[in-house]
Amino acid sequence: MSTLAALARLRAVRTGTAQRLATVRHCHLSDRPMVLIPLRMAGEAAAPLAVMAGTDPARPRLLVVPQPRDRDLRFGFAAELAGVLLPYIEGMQKATETVERRGAEPYERSVDAPQIIVPNAGSAAFVRMLGRSTRFRRAEGPYAVHPSVPTLGRWLTYLGQRAQHPGSSLLLAATEALSLHWATGQSRLEDANLASLVGWIDPPAGMSGAQAAREAEDPLVWPPAGPATDPGFDNEVLAPAIRAYEETRSERAAARVREAVRSQLDPVWRLVWRAVGLLEALPAAPGVASRWEADRGSFSAFAAQLAEGAPPQPKRDGAVGAASRLARMERARSSYDAQRAYDDALVMAEYRLTGEAFAGTVVAAEPDRAEGEGRGRKLRPLVTVRTGDPVRVAPGTRLGTPQRRGQQAEVVSVAGGEVTLKIVKGMGRGASATPGAVPEVGEPVCYAALLEEFQPPPALPAPEDTPWTHGGPPPENPPEAESSEEEWS
Amino acid sequence: MSAPGVPAAEEAGAVVRAVLDDLPRHRGVVVDSPPGAGKSTLVVRAAGHLAATGEPLMIIAQTNEQVDDLIVRLAAEQPGLAIGRLSAGDYSAPPRVAGKAAIASKLPDLGEPAVVLATADKWAWAAGGRTWPWAIVDEAYQMRSDKLLRIAGMFERALFVGDPGQLDPFSVVDGERWAGLSWDPLQSAVAVLLRHNPGLPVHRLPVSWRLPASAAPVVSAAFYPFTGFRAGTGPGERRLRFTAGGMRTAYDRALEEAAASGWALYELPERHTVRTDADAVRAVAVLATRLLQLAPVALSERGEHAVGPERVAIGAAHRDQVAAILAAGVPPGVTVDTANRLQGREYDVTIVLHPLSGRRDATAFHLESGRLCVLTSRHRHACVVVARAGIPELLDAHPTAGGVQLNVPVRFPDGWEANQAVLAHLAEHRVAAAPLS
Structure with missing residues (x-):
């Protein structure tokens, strides 16, 4: 935890209300998000009990498996869920725009993308798990399922994996999105309880955040937001209802399970929409649009793959696939960190506290200074900044600045509250600097050791050229086919 | 463990000889070196040994400083060896390297040196279809396995040298999804190499010349x-x-x-x-x-x-x-x-x-x-x-x-x-x- 976040938490304890960690919203919020709350049968890794889903707060769809141990019912439920989710996803693919690229073919990108909002990280993990249990199923052969089930599985897997991509907003966990913007007076573990987190941020009238959070700990008032259900509810309400269904298989018994589950999900449904409202009230950060653009591009690419009949995502990444995913995620992580700091003075303040960034006023500038002679002459303007921040960047470090995106400066010296910088990138290619590219004396500036660099990583070998150090080429037909026989699915 | 009674220099020398003997017999040889056990000395000796066969050799280190250190030692201990150094465009050679190696940012510009050194990152960019009969990977425990994946196709046989007790490679992203895979990209190059090739010989340098008897x-x-x-x-x-x-x-x-x-x-x-x-x-x-x-x-x-x-x-x-x-x-x-x-x-x-x-x-x-x-x-x-x-x-x-x-x-x-x-x-x-x- 950063010093600033620790301070915010202490303040939250003292004042009884959550404290802001960000001045702007760092995640995209769709105009038409789909809220999805999955519940799991206790004691089973991949047995769905119910899902409440929908894009309209007033009209939730409730899908229930009256006997989660029954696999036919389970995959019937998956087909029903596909009926809710796939039209929403496919609707997003209709309107596209053509994106021109330098040195590559233009491609089609959807103008919007689906956004699934789940209550917490556990629900996001369960979405992945549901995808894992459905994407290898087949519409024919033994244990055949409805043809929409494997498609649903691929989409759930895609969304679940994309959620791990730094800065992506296709699948958001409400608790994590809120924790990114607010600090509460409770532990991070307690923050995973959506009801108490929302209690801290937005307590009912006449109550402090701390009181609301304490109230939220009562599962009778605020049932858990899933995927696990309250054990008391399991024992006293759910288990007898499921047993009754097991014995009679009647519509009435199914309705009893349904109503029991609804009693647990209704409050959570309202809660997630409240969380959406809280996030909506924050103005979006400038970087959100470009990250959502990347999300849309990724979404369109996956939709195209699916349309071309690509096989389901493998159970595990191969050697080359793992390395390339890691490289993509690392680049996304560093540019996400940089963008958040550049977009938000409060996030930048954390870096200023650790000395990785500083803000101050320009006290001297040599905009036309150059190094080298003749053809090797390079423009290298010098800027000296006076700052009261505890600067802890070593000479030679590359810095970026929120005032001039794309510009890079190198630290020349740090002494007595003055930092001298050499601008090395983004000041124009001419003999003298582009007007306005070099800050003038008296201008307030901020520099940080955070770069939005986009240098692509060096190429990886093709999977069939995997070298001997990494096990050689993978077998051609991975044994995924017998998945319908998997014991647990 | 150390054999009592055997002088330290003799014990260490025997390990180095065993390593050199194993080189032509195996596709890869791993040498674990505790702090200050003469890792660089081994690399320089092995480089001289391999260069003497007349076949070109690539040396992969992890940082520019390590590459420069190796050039200085190679030039001092193997005079007459033609050394090339690949570097990024904005690299400026420190004075201690001057005149000891041909420096270029592209392989063809180096001519035909017997030994070419570069960082793992630079090698990954330098791939040009050429295959090297020999490679030495220095500080291999510091190297992340995804870096090795990018360059392992460039060489046929390799000597991996490093200190297993030092810091593991790391990442800013959570790599839990790959935990347990034999090619986990966040593992060190040696860990992945040995999981796929368990039969490769692993030698250990037995004597630290740096650490005093108290440490x-x-x-x-x-x-x-x-x-x-x-x-x-x-x-x-x-x-x-x-x-x-x-x-x-x-x-x-x-x-x-x-x-x-x-x-x-x-x-x-x-x-x-x-x-x-x-x-x-x-x-x-x-x-x-x-x-x-x-x-x-x-x-x-x-x-x-x-x-x-x-x-x-x-x-x-x-x-x-x-x-x-x-x-x-x-x-x-x-x-x-x-x-x-x-x-x-x-x-x-x-x-x-x-x-x-x-x-x-x-x-x-x-x-x-x-x-x-x-x-x-x-x-x-x-x-x-x-x-x-x-x-x-x-x-x-x-x-x-x-x-x-x-x-x-x-x-x-x-x-x-x-x-x-x-x-x-x-x-x-x-x-x-x-x-x-």
Whole structure:
């Protein structure tokens, strides 16, 4: 935890209300998000009990498996869920725009993308798990399922994996999105309880955040937001209802399970929409649009793959696939960190506290200074900044600045509250600097050791050229086919 | 383990010969080298040995500094060997490399040198369909396996050399999804290599020429519990004495303890602090200043010499701590750096800010055994550790609690255990800090 976040938490304890960690919203919020709350049968890794889903707060769809141990019912439920989710996803693919690229073919990108909002990280993990249990199923052969089930599985897997991509907003966990913007007076573990987190941020009238959070700990008032259900509810309400269904298989018994589950999900449904409202009230950060653009591009690419009949995502990444995913995620992580700091003075303040960034006023500038002679002459303007921040960047470090995106400066010296910088990138290619590219004396500036660099990583070998150090080429037909026989699915 | 009675030089020489003999017989050979065990010497000898066969050789190191160091040593010990160095466009060669190697940013511009050196990153860009019969991968335990994946297609056979006790490679993203895969990209190059090729020979250099007799057993037991090594020098062969008079302050007593025994723990009163603990930072800076004021003279198998600032280093866990120590005023010439950057370097005396000093919690980062191993194994004579009291209690309150993942090989040493072992030894050399004014 950063010093600033620790301070915010202490303040939250003292004042009884959550404290802001960000001045702007760092995640995209769709105009038409789909809220999805999955519940799991206790004691089973991949047995769905119910899902409440929908894009309209007033009209939730409730899908229930009256006997989660029954696999036919389970995959019937998956087909029903596909009926809710796939039209929403496919609707997003209709309107596209053509994106021109330098040195590559233009491609089609959807103008919007689906956004699934789940209550917490556990629900996001369960979405992945549901995808894992459905994407290898087949519409024919033994244990055949409805043809929409494997498609649903691929989409759930895609969304679940994309959620791990730094800065992506296709699948958001409400608790994590809120924790990114607010600090509460409770532990991070307690923050995973959506009801108490929302209690801290937005307590009912006449109550402090701390009181609301304490109230939220009562599962009778605020049932858990899933995927696990309250054990008391399991024992006293759910288990007898499921047993009754097991014995009679009647519509009435199914309705009893349904109503029991609804009693647990209704409050959570309202809660997630409240969380959406809280996030909506924050103005979006400038970087959100470009990250959502990347999300849309990724979404369109996956939709195209699916349309071309690509096989389901493998159970595990191969050697080359793992390395390339890691490289993509690392680049996304560093540019996400940089963008958040550049977009938000409060996030930048954390870096200023650790000395990785500083803000101050320009006290001297040599905009036309150059190094080298003749053809090797390079423009290298010098800027000296006076700052009261505890600067802890070593000479030679590359810095970026929120005032001039794309510009890079190198630290020349740090002494007595003055930092001298050499601008090395983004000041124009001419003999003298582009007007306005070099800050003038008296201008307030901020520099940080955070770069939005986009240098692509060096190429990886093709999977069939995997070298001997990494096990050689993978077998051609991975044994995924017998998945319908998997014991647990 | 070391064979009693056999002279250290003989024992080490036998291992080097066995490595060279194994080279043509196997696709890959791994050499584990504890701190200061002559890893670079081995690389230089193997390079000369392979170059003598007339076949071209590529050498892969991890940082530009390591590449430059190797060039200097190769040029000195293998005169006549044509050396090429691949580098990025904005690299400027330091003076010590000048004239010793052809430098270019593209392979064809180098001509036909017998040996070409570059960092792993640079090699990954240099791929051009050419295959090399031989490669030497230096600091292979510091190299992430995805880097090896990018370049492993370039060579047919390779010698992997590195120190298994140093810091593991890391990433800013969570790699849990790959845990347990034999090609986990976050594992070290050697770990992945050996999981896919379990039959490759693994040799161990048995003697640390750097660590004194006071340090080798401590470091060996704490960080290399199953593959121990010994010091190349005996007790009393390395001595450190001060030629200026001391002042009997706590600082001077800590330095005298370190000079006499090889270790000292300068212990500040227990307190939870921010990472850049002002008192600890000041203590580190004052210790460095006082050390040089005491005009230390080192006596070793290399003879007697005055210890100047260039032979003293200060190590810390985090970059902001390094910056804070620099800001607190350190004698000019003294190296101050993080554990990551001190890897592979050697000094006469080191001063270490303990990674767990003043902390409320012991995270995986701070418990990583490699971090403490690097910090406590850079010295030829003495090591002074600065820490707040209460670290053993902190460790007791934070047992290793990570989940167990299937197919992930158990790693030794355990960071928690290693930390306790080092602290238990340091407790015998404790000097309480002077009360703060």
